[in-house]
Amino acid sequence: xxxxxxxxxxxxxxxxxxxxxxxxxxxxxxxxxxxxxxxxxxxxxxxxxxxxxxxxxxxxxxxxxxxxxxxxxxxxxxxxxxxxxxxxxxxxxxxxxxxxxxxxxxxxxxxxxxxxxxxxxxxxxxxxxxxxxxxxxxxxxxxxxxxxxxxxxxxxxxxxxxxxxxxxxxxxxxxxxxxxxxxxxxxxxxxxxxxxxxxxxxxxxxxxxxxxxxxxxxxxxxxxxxxxxxxxxxxxxxxxxxxxxxxxxxxxxxxxxxxxxxxxxxxxxxxxx
Ligand code: MN
Numbered sequence: 001x002x003x004x005x006x007x008x009x010x011x012x013x014x015x016x017x018x019x020x021x022x023x024x025x026x027x028x029x030x031x032x033x034x035x036x037x038x039x040x041x042x043x044x045x046x047x048x049x050x051x052x053x054x055x056x057x058x059x060x061x062x063x064x065x066x067x068x069x070x071x072x073x074x075x076x077x078x079x080x081x082x083x084x085x086x087x088x089x090x091x092x093x094x095x096x097x098x099x100x101x102x103x104x105x106x107x108x109x110x111x112x113x114x115x116x117x118x119x120x121x122x123x124x125x126x127x128x129x130x131x132x133x134x135x136x137x138x139x140x141x142x143x144x145x146x147x148x149x150x151x152x153x154x155x156x157x158x159x160x161x162x163x164x165x166x167x168x169x170x171x172x173x174x175x176x177x178x179x180x181x182x183x184x185x186x187x188x189x190x191x192x193x194x195x196x197x198x199x200x201x202x203x204x205x206x207x208x209x210x211x212x213x214x215x216x217x218x219x220x221x222x223x224x225x226x227x228x229x230x231x232x233x234x235x236x237x238x239x240x241x242x243x244x245x246x247x248x249x250x251x252x253x254x255x256x257x258x259x260x261x262x263x264x265x266x267x268x269x270x271x272x273x
Pocket of ligand 1 (some may be wrong): 081
């Protein structure tokens with residue numbers, strides 16, 4: 001199943017070839033503040049899903065005609081792993097490694113959707129880079145989650161671009177500009193991803209392939225990331241973990257088109273403004 005938000009706070013799913021609008025059937029308040037509709041949907045999915053597709057208020061929709069929004073706009077946490085592919089550490093001449101240094105946080109408000117532009121801040125002379133990453137969405141929360149149980153806590157996966165201003169300021173600031181975390185275009189639930197530890201991830205700028213790697217080369221794998229994050233903090237439904245970027249990061253300019261594609265998960269193209 002693919003789960004998405006559209007037309008401003010509406011909740012939809014795609015099952016097989018058919019998409020559905022669940023907003024009325026689930027009594028979703030599209031105007032709610034904070035906009036936690038998707039977090040609530042994920043948290044209550046086991047209760048909500050049985051029978052929902054045939055509910056009288058569920059509508060069939062054509063997903064190609066709706067305006068997709070960021071699938072999760074207000075998670076409890078957006079966690080991210082630094083150097084989690086050896087080749088990226090080499091290209092950055094970094095002494096950091098995800099297995100030694102752990103994770104960091106990005107501002108939740110940096111999340112943006114598949115139809116939103118990446119808006120570059122006005123920082124003359126500074127390089128602003130793309131990082132192509134797998135986004136892992138937590139389903140069932142928990143603390144001290146073991147490697148063995150980790151996949152039971154994953155709701156699904158999405159494409160994620162960790163944008164960053166290169167430089168010496170605090171990392172959380174350089175990565176937290178609005179629109180610096182394109183995420184989407186939907187969440188593909190884990191049952192539709194045959195092997196999350198073997199996903200080809202690619203990113204193009206205009207038509208140039210910049211990043212092309214496989215999650216089998218992650219230094220800290222998906223169960224390892226969930227184990228490490230949950231040792232520190234309770235994970236909640238809808239929390240997002242950015243898995244770290246492979247080699248091939250590089251600058252973007254206004255007017256560029258950035259395309260990210262993750263096997264079995266999805267693809268989306270963002271305009272840089
Ligand atoms: Mn990153």
